[in-house]
Amino acid sequence: MEIVRLRVNGDERVCGVPAHYTLLETLRYGLGLTGSKQGCDKGDCGACTVIVDGRAILSCITPVWEAEGRQVRTVEGLADGTETHPVQDEFDLNGAAQCGFCTPGILCSSVALLDRNRSPSREEIRTALAGNLCRCTGYEKIYDAVEAAAARLGG
Amino acid sequence: MLRLPAFRYHRPRTIDEAVSLLARFDDGDAMPVAGGTDLMPNMKHRLFTPGHVVSLNGIAAMRGIVAVNGTGPGSRNGGAHGGEGPRLRIGALQSLADVSGHPLVRRHCAGLAEAAGLVAGPQLRNMGTIGGNVCLDTRCTYYNQTEFWRDALGYCLKKDGTVCHVTRVGRKCVAAHSADTPPNLIALGATLTLAGPGGTREIPAADFFVTDGIRNTRRAKDEILTEIAVPVAEGRRSAYRKLRQRHSIDFPLLSVAVTGDFAEDGTVTGLTGVVSALGARPRVLAGWDAIAVGGRLGTDVIEALGERARAQCRPLENIIVDPEWRRAMVPVYVKRALRALA
Numbered sequence: 001m002e003i004v005r006l007r008v009n010g011d012e013r014v015c016g017v018p019a020h021y022t023l024l025e026t027l028r029y030g031l032g033l034t035g036s037k038q039g040c041d042k043g044d045c046g047a048c049t050v051i052v053d054g055r056a057i058l059s060c061i062t063p064v065w066e067a068e069g070r071q072v073r074t075v076e077g078l079a080d081g082t083e084t085h086p087v088q089d090e091f092d093l094n095g096a097a098q099c100g101f102c103t104p105g106i107l108c109s110s111v112a113l114l115d116r117n118r119s120p121s122r123e124e125i126r127t128a129l130a131g132n133l134c135r136c137t138g139y140e141k142i143y144d145a146v147e148a149a150a151a152r153l154g155g
Numbered sequence: 156m157l158r159l160p161a162f163r164y165h166r167p168r169t170i171d172e173a174v175s176l177l178a179r180f181d182d183g184d185a186m187p188v189a190g191g192t193d194l195m196p197n198m199k200h201r202l203f204t205p206g207h208v209v210s211l212n213g214i215a216a217m218r219g220i221v222a223v224n225g226t227g228p229g230s231r232n233g234g235a236h237g238g239e240g241p242r243l244r245i246g247a248l249q250s251l252a253d254v255s256g257h258p259l260v261r262r263h264c265a266g267l268a269e270a271a272g273l274v275a276g277p278q279l280r281n282m283g284t285i286g287g288n289v290c291l292d293t294r295c296t297y298y299n300q301t302e303f304w305r306d307a308l309g310y311c312l313k314k315d316g317t318v319c320h321v322t323r324v325g326r327k328c329v330a331a332h333s334a335d336t337p338p339n340l341i342a343l344g345a346t347l348t349l350a351g352p353g354g355t356r357e358i359p360a361a362d363f364f365v366t367d368g369i370r371n372t373r374r375a376k377d378e379i380l381t382e383i384a385v386p387v388a389e390g391r392r393s394a395y396r397k398l399r400q401r402h403s404i405d406f407p408l409l410s411v412a413v414t415g416d417f418a419e420d421g422t423v424t425g426l427t428g429v430v431s432a433l434g435a436r437p438r439v440l441a442g443w444d445a446i447a448v449g450g451r452l453g454t455d456v457i458e459a460l461g462e463r464a465r466a467q468c469r470p471l472e473n474i475i476v477d478p479e480w481r482r483a484m485v486p487v488y489v490k491r492a493l494r495a496l497a
Contacts, residue, residue, distance in 0.1 A: 020159045022195075041157040042196040044404060046278060055252075055281040061195035062282070063188075065164050066212060109277070130403035131276025 004064050008033065009077025023067045024048045024059035027074060035075035035104045039133075046132035049105035050074045056112040056131075075104035078111055087111055087149040096145035098136035106132045110146045118153055120146070157199040157301070165209045170216055170350045170381055176209045177377040178352045187211055187379055189248055190283035192275070193291050201302040202292075202314055217248040217286070217381050220257050229388035231344025231414065231425065245383045247286025252277070254285050254336075264343055264385050266393030266412050270335040273397050276404045286380045289337055289347065289360075293330035293368045293435055294406060295321065295473045313369050321473045328368030331432050331473045337364065338412035338429040338437045339395055345385045351378035364436035368473075371435045390417045390424075394495035396488045398432075400476070407432040408476050409484055411464075413492040415452065423447045428460065428489060433470050433481075440464050440489075452497040460493060461486035 001016040004026060015030040024041075027033040027050070039047030041060050048060040051073040078085040087110045090096070097103045106129060113120055113128040120128065125146045126139075134142065165185075167173040177185050185207040188194050197203050211217060221244050229240035243259055254260055255272030274280055274288060297311045297320040310316025313328045321329050340347075340360040347358050360383075364371050374380060393414040399405035410432045416425040426447040431437035446459050470481040 018161065019164055020161045022159065038156060042199050043192055043279065046276065049278055056278045057282050058192075058278045061191055061199075063164055063191060063195070063208070063210070065166065066191070066210065128277055131278045 004030075004068060006031075006064075006067055006072055007070070008072045009074060017064055021064045022060055023050070023062040023064050023072070026064045026067075027059060027072075033074055033076050036108075037101055037104055039101065039105075044133075045102070046105045046109065047102055049108045049132060051108050051112045054112065054115060056109045056128075058131075073108070073111075075107050078107060085111065085149075086152045087114065087146065090145040090148040090152070091142070094141050094145040094148060096137060096141040102132055102134040102136075106134065106142060110149070113146070114150055114153060119150055122147065159195065159198050160201065160204045162198075162204075162206055162208045165207060166213050167209065167211075168213050168215075170214055170379060173209055173211055173214060173379055174350055174352055174377060176207070177379070180207050183376055185209055186376075189287045190250065190279075192279045192283040193287060197292060197299075200300060200305075202298070211248060211286075211379065214248065216246075218246040220245050220249055220253070220259060222259055222263075222387075223384075229386040229391075231386055231388075231391075231416070231427070240386050241388070243385045243387055245285060245385065247289075247380045247382055248284050251280040251283045251285060251288060251336075255280065263387040263391075264339070264393055266395040266414060267336060267339040267343060267385065269395040270339045270397070270410075270412065273395070274335045275406075279404075285336055285383065288334045289340065289363070289383070290372060290374060290380055291332075291334040293328075293371050294333040295328075295330035295368070296475045297321065298330055321471055327366075328435065329471050329473050330368035330371075330435060331471075332364060332371055332434065332436050333406040333432055335395070335397060335407060335410060338410055338431045339393060339414075340383065340385065341437055341439065342412040342414035342427045342429045343385050343393055344414075344427075345383055347380055348382040348384070349374060349378045350381045351375055355381070361439065366435050368435040388416065390419070391415070392417065392496045394492045396492040396495075398481070398484050398488055406474075408474055408481050409433065409470070409488055411485075411488045411492045412437075413489075413496060415447075415496045417452075421451050423450060423452055423456075426452075426460075428464060428492075430464065430468055430485065430489070432474070433468055438467070440467055452493065457490050457493045457497065461490040464489040 037047035039045040043061040186205040227240040312319040345360040398409040428440040470478040
């Protein structure tokens with residue numbers, strides 16, 4: 001066990017982990033933040049996507065030490081207190097989640113996109129979400145939801 | 156769930172520190188990592204089980220993209236002249252997302268920017284670095300699998316076994332070079348800087364790769380790729396085309412990089428085509444100058460170059476996609492890339 005210090009969703013968190021833990025394992029099994037999903041666990045599916053220093057990355061293949069000293073944002077940190085993030089809200093209103101397993105990762109990729117581009121085109125949304133697999137929805141309602149969220153955010 | 160094997164994680168701040176860490180441990184027991192998008196999945200598959208992993212991410216000297224005003228013509232032929240001419244210096248730690256979006260790269264090396272922007276998906280481009288892409292391990296249907304899968308088949312020539320399941324009888328590993336940026340770096344005449352225990356050395360990108368699928372680069376295990384220098388010149392254009400099953404995430408089934416030098420009136424003064432994802436190293440297509448130099452890059456010339464490329468490329472079953480289809484796509488993708496230059 002080694003001590004790792006992380007800033008997750010604005011909180012300073014300290015946790016004991018084996019030296020070979022990934023960021024995802026630390027979030028899920030060290031800090032109890034099970035929103036980020038362990039899908040393929042080898043960097044293909046995007047279910048583990050979190051936002052580090054503003055950029056969407058795959059936590060399942062990130063050694064936990066690479067997250068030290070950086071801002072980590074997970075699906076648990078998207079809402080503002082009890083107020084859901086507009087992207088979360090629009091996923092609900094547009095029926096953009098079915099089984100829900102890919103949803104936390106897609107929400108993180110979407111928020112990372114909207115934080116740097118308030119009025120993305122449909123094509124930019126498709127490109128930004130191209131690293132997140134969804135086997136239920138066929139993606140169209142997801143793109144609709146992100147577009148609607150962008151409009152609400154004043155894009 | 157795929158666990159990483161146990162290792163110690165080292166975070167040096169300088170190139171010297173990183174090199175001495177790599178040299179300190181037994182051969183292969185320490186490996187460098189930057190974005191981790193290639194090494195970490197490979198470690199989860201037990202393709203590598205180093206006891207020590209040396210992170211390069213804290214080394215500030217390996218970052219940055221800058222234009223250097225050299226003297227001379229910015230030749231793509233390397234050597235002393237190419238090294239002294241105007242060039243772009245790209246730190247090996249720059250992410251693929253940075254490289255693909257950088258205005259200097261887009262302006263001077265459009266093919267390289269396109270290639271970096273077509274690697275995998277957005278998260279992997281945010282994480283993966285251009286240095287890591289150049290050093291990417293070769294890939295094969297029978298290699299990039301879990302320990303359980305490989306054990307069930309009886310392992311392969313590249314890792315832990317004695318048989319090549321692609322060629323059946325071959326004694327040479329034919330795992331495919333699958334990185335997107337190197338064909339462009341070769342076509343653009345780039346030079347790579349490697350730092351090792353004995354100091355630094357420069358090697359043309361064209362000489363960096365070898366035909367051994369087990370280990371297909373000339374980088375020694377205790378060397379680090381620190382910087383890439385790409386010569387730039389007026390009238391030079393480059394393009395990249397990539398064949399894959401989905402327009403995201405997938406590695407190339409075939410990749411084509413082309414770079415041309417053009418006089419003001421549109422006459423071709425030099426033309427290079429590089430194909431990859433077929434064998435263990437990118438292949439420079441031969442005989443292009445004889446066909447193209449001195450004239451314009453018209454439809455008939457493009458047609459002739461495409462046919463020439465088809466004759467030189469023979470895909471193998473190292474990727475589970477019909478090799479005949481991949482071969483049929485060679486002239487199609489070569490012509491598409493060339494049309495982007497014309």
